Amino acid sequence: xxxxxxxxxxxxxxxxxxxxxxxxxxxxxxxxxxxxxxxxxxxxxxxxxxxxxxxxxxxxxxxxxxxxxxxxxxxxxxxxxxxxxxxxxxxxxxxxxxxxxxxxxxxxxxxxxxxxxxxxxxxxxxxxxxxxxxxxxxxxxxxxxxxxxxxxxxxxxxxxxxxxxxxxxxxxxxxxxxxxxxxxxxxxxxxxxxxxxxxxxxxxxxxxxxxxxxxxxxxxxxxxxxxxxxxxxxxxxxxxxxxxxxxxxxxxxxxxxxxxxxxxxxxxxxxxxxxxxxxxxxxxxxxxxxxxxxxxxxxxxxxxxxxxxxxxxxxxxxxxxxxxxxxxxxxxxxxxxxxxxxxxxxxxxxxxxxxxxxxxxxxxxxxxxxxxxxxxxxxxxxxxxxxxxxxxxxxxxxxxxxxxxxxxxxxxxxxxxxxxxxxxxxxxxxxxxxxxxxxxxxxxxxxxxxxxxxxxxxxxxxxxxxxxxxxxxxxxxxxxxxxxxxxxxxxxxxxxxxxxxxxxxxxxx
Numbered sequence: 419x420x421x422x423x424x425x426x427x428x429x430x431x432x433x434x435x436x437x438x439x440x441x442x443x444x445x446x447x448x449x450x451x452x453x454x455x456x457x458x459x460x461x462x463x464x465x466x467x468x469x470x471x472x473x474x475x476x477x478x479x480x481x482x483x484x485x486x487x488x489x490x491x492x493x494x495x496x497x498x499x500x501x502x503x504x505x506x507x508x509x510x511x512x513x514x515x516x517x518x519x520x521x522x523x524x525x526x527x528x529x530x531x532x533x534x535x536x537x538x539x540x541x542x543x544x545x546x547x548x549x550x551x552x553x554x555x556x557x558x559x560x561x562x563x564x565x566x567x568x569x570x571x572x573x574x575x576x577x578x579x580x581x582x583x584x585x586x587x588x589x590x591x592x593x594x595x596x597x598x599x600x601x602x603x604x605x606x607x608x609x610x611x612x613x614x615x616x617x618x619x620x621x622x623x624x625x626x627x628x629x630x631x632x633x634x635x636x637x638x639x640x641x642x643x644x645x646x647x648x649x650x651x652x653x654x655x656x657x658x659x660x661x662x663x664x665x666x667x668x669x670x671x672x673x674x675x676x677x678x679x680x681x682x683x684x685x686x687x688x689x690x691x692x693x694x695x696x697x698x699x700x701x702x703x704x705x706x707x708x709x710x711x712x713x714x715x716x717x718x719x720x721x722x723x724x725x726x727x728x729x730x731x732x733x734x735x736x737x738x739x740x741x742x743x744x745x746x747x748x749x750x751x752x753x754x755x756x757x758x759x760x761x762x763x764x765x766x767x768x769x770x771x772x773x774x775x776x777x778x779x780x781x782x783x784x785x786x787x788x789x790x791x792x793x794x795x796x797x798x799x800x801x802x803x804x805x806x807x808x809x810x811x812x813x814x815x816x817x818x819x820x821x822x823x824x825x826x827x828x829x830x831x832x833x834x835x836x837x838x839x840x841x842x843x844x845x846x847x848x849x850x851x852x853x854x855x856x857x858x859x860x861x862x863x864x865x866x867x868x869x870x871x872x873x874x875x876x877x878x879x880x881x882x883x884x885x886x887x888x889x890x891x892x893x894x895x896x897x898x899x900x901x902x903x904x905x906x907x908x909x910x911x912x913x914x915x916x917x918x919x920x921x922x923x924x925x926x927x
Contacts, residue, residue, distance in 0.1 A: 419600075419744060421668075425457035425640045429483075429490075430630070432464045433475035436691035437482040439753070440645060440675055443709045447672060448643045449488045450710065450741040460637055461493030463515040466629060471517070482692040486702050486709075487734060492637075511637040516629055520622035526632050526662060527586060527621045531571060535661040536617065538574035538584040539566040561613025562587065586618040588628070588658060595653045600641075600670035601746045607653030615654055631655050635664040643670045643743065670743050673713045676750035683753055699781050699807030704762040707732055713751030716740040730757075731764055759805040766804050771797045778810050785818040788901070792817075795901045799893055813893075817901055820910055821888040825917040830880040838881050839918040844869055845882060846911045849904070857904045859896040885914030 429445040431437065437445075445461075452459040461483070465471035480496045483489075492509025507514050530536035539562075541549075550560040567589065578584050592610045599605065617628035624632070634642060649671045659666050675683045695705055711730065715721065720740050723729045732740070766774065771794055778784065788796065800813050815821070828838055848865050870878045879895055886898045886907065899907045 421455055421457075421640065423640070425452060425455050426460065426638050427452050427457060427641050427643055428460040428462050428634070428637065428639050430462040430464045430633070431479050432467060433472060433479060434467055434470040435475055436693055437479040438691055439695075439709070441479075442482070442486060442488075442692050442705075443675070443712055444643070444645055444672065445483055445488050446486070446706065446709050447714070447741075447743075447746070449490075450738055451641065451643060451743055452491075453738045454741050457640075458491045459489075460509065460511075460639070461490040461514065462633060462637065463494060463517075464626075464629070465515055465517045466624065466626075468517070478691070478693060482696070485696060486692065486706050488706075516624075516633065519629075519633070522636060523618070523624040523629060523632060524622040527618055527624070527628075530588065530617075530661060531586075533661075534589070536586050536588050537567055537569060537571070537614075538578065539587045539614075539616070540569070540574075540577060540582055540584050541565055559611055561611065562615075564614055567614070585616045586621070587614040588617045588661070590614050590654070591657055593657075595656050597652050597656065597669060599649075599652075600668055600743050601673075602649070602671055602748055609653060609657055612654055617658070627651055627654050627658060631658045631662065631664065634667060635659070635662070639667055641668045641670065644672065646671045646674050670746070672751075673747055674750045675712065676752050678752055678754060680750065680752065682750070697781060699809065700758070700762050701765045701777065701807070703734075704758070704765040706734065707737070707765075708758045708761050710737045710741075712753065714741070714746045716742075716745070730761060763805045766801055766807070769801070771801070774801055778807050781807050782811050784811070785815075787818045792901050792903070795897075799897050803893070816887045816889060816892065817898070820913065823884065823888040825920075827884045827888075827890060828881045828914055828918055830877050833877065835918045838877075839915050841869075841873060841877055842881055842885060842911055842915050842918070845878065846908060846915070849899075849911070850908060852904065854904055857899075859894075859900040862896050862899050881914065882911070885911050 427448040429441075429448050431441050431445075449459050451457070461480070463476055463479075465476070476494070477496075480494065484496055490508070492507075492511065493514045494507055513519055527536065531538075541562075545565075546562065549563050549565075553560045553563075566587070574584065590609050590612050595607045595609055597605050597607065615627065616625060618624045633639075652669055652671075656666055677683050692705070696702070707730075710732070716732075718728055721728050721730075721732075769777065774797055775793065784793070796814055796817055797810075800810055803813055804810060825835075828842075829835065830838060845866065848869065849862065852861060852865060866878065882895045883892055883898075884890060886892075886895055886902065892898065902910070
């Protein structure tokens with residue numbers, strides 16, 4: 419459903435850790451909705467946890483949003499000097515860090531107290547726990563009993579000035595609240611089950627539920643798109659919104675992220691930082707595409723290719739055009755790592771060799787030893803096998819330096835070592851007669867075809883592959899020789915012949 423006016427949405431991370439997969443998906447769905455409907459995407463930093471909130475986490479969040487291609491219209495600007503704070507913000511509804519909005523929260527806390535919607539509570543933790551135990555013993559749901567509701571404000575202020583500790587509680591209405599979620603549909607909540615919730619530790623030190631409704635209203639947020647874990651807070655927030663006289667936004671709660679076996683994804687995986695995927699060699703476009711489909715997918719008709727087959731690869735512009743919040747699924751979204759690897763491989767294959775080399779150098783150090791033209795040839799066949807950018811070094815390490823290997827790896831089936839050595843000597847002689855100018859994969863395939871037909875392809879190509887790569891599984895020997903060049907190829911074959919000659923007897927072959 420198209421909103422009646424351009425929406426204002428927000429991503430509100432807490433800088434108590436790096437940007438993780440769950441948070442990135444939340445940001446992405448908000449971004450898609452804003453761009454789809456020509457709205458505004460706001461980034462707001464919820465840093466009220468003073469002990470755990472750190473500037474380096476905020477920087478990580480902003481950097482990785484930018485790396486993913488998720489830009490924001492309002493919020494903190496990306497800067498290496500995070501001390502600049504409000505001087506480096508976009509938008510007119512700031513500050514965009516909760517730690518800088520204390521005066522705003524204090525104003526609304528006083529409003530609730532004056533209008534008898536909130537009161538100071540002096541109950542100790544021990545007293546509250548005793549209430550809970552008593553209620554549970556009687557088969558009642560545990561909640562605050564409202565013991566301090568009757569304490570006059572003047573008395574409360576005097577007690578606090580005398581040093582007594584207190585928290586601010588919201589008088590929860592004895593009513594039912596209906597929430598029409600854009601994804602989950604209509605749900606009715608019974609507020610009487612909640613009890614009077616704590617909304618602030620002091621006038622200027624709010625807790626989450628209080629701060630978030632104030633910020634959303636002050637920043638004119640029209641649509642709150644967030645994870646399912648926040649769904650249970652919605653009714654309490656609506657009650658606060660109505661008490662404060664604010665407009666209730668539209669809500670959309672995205673599904674949980676699940677393991678392939680449909681169990682809830684452990685924090686070890688769901689909290690994996692986006693920066694780790696970046697370091698592991700995933701392209702931002704691939705991760706963006708993957709996250710967009712984590713709980714949402716266009717219709718079969720919308721996603722069909724020219725052959726009518728359903729596709730998974732979409733450009734950012736296509737995703738913006740196709741995105742519909744109502745098509746986000748209610749059931750949990752399965753995180754399929756194999757699908758991410760496949761998708762990343764498709765994006766790698768779509769890169770030019772020049773761009774691929776730049777991307778590889780961003781995550782790996784390419785060893786010295788090969789010329790630029792050799793690197794180009796190496797990329798041309800490595801990119802077909804790569805799932806991640808970091809695979810390049812693993813796939814091609816033997817090009818830069820021949821690894822040590824066991825001589826028995828050179829043996830094809832049960833052939834005697836002397837026979838394998840003779841075969842490699844013949845190959846060595848044939849290759850040495852190929853001119854430098856024509857030393858390429860096609861020419862080498864041609865000149866070695868006769869001996870391959872005579873003694874068998876396996877008898878030739880197996881020991882040749884091992885001699886060139888030191889591995890039993892590698893790219894084809896002709897491609898390897900093409901990259902290595904004539905001199906290095908002959909040198910490696912010579913090493914293999916010596917290995918066979920020196921310990922053939924020990925192998926009993």
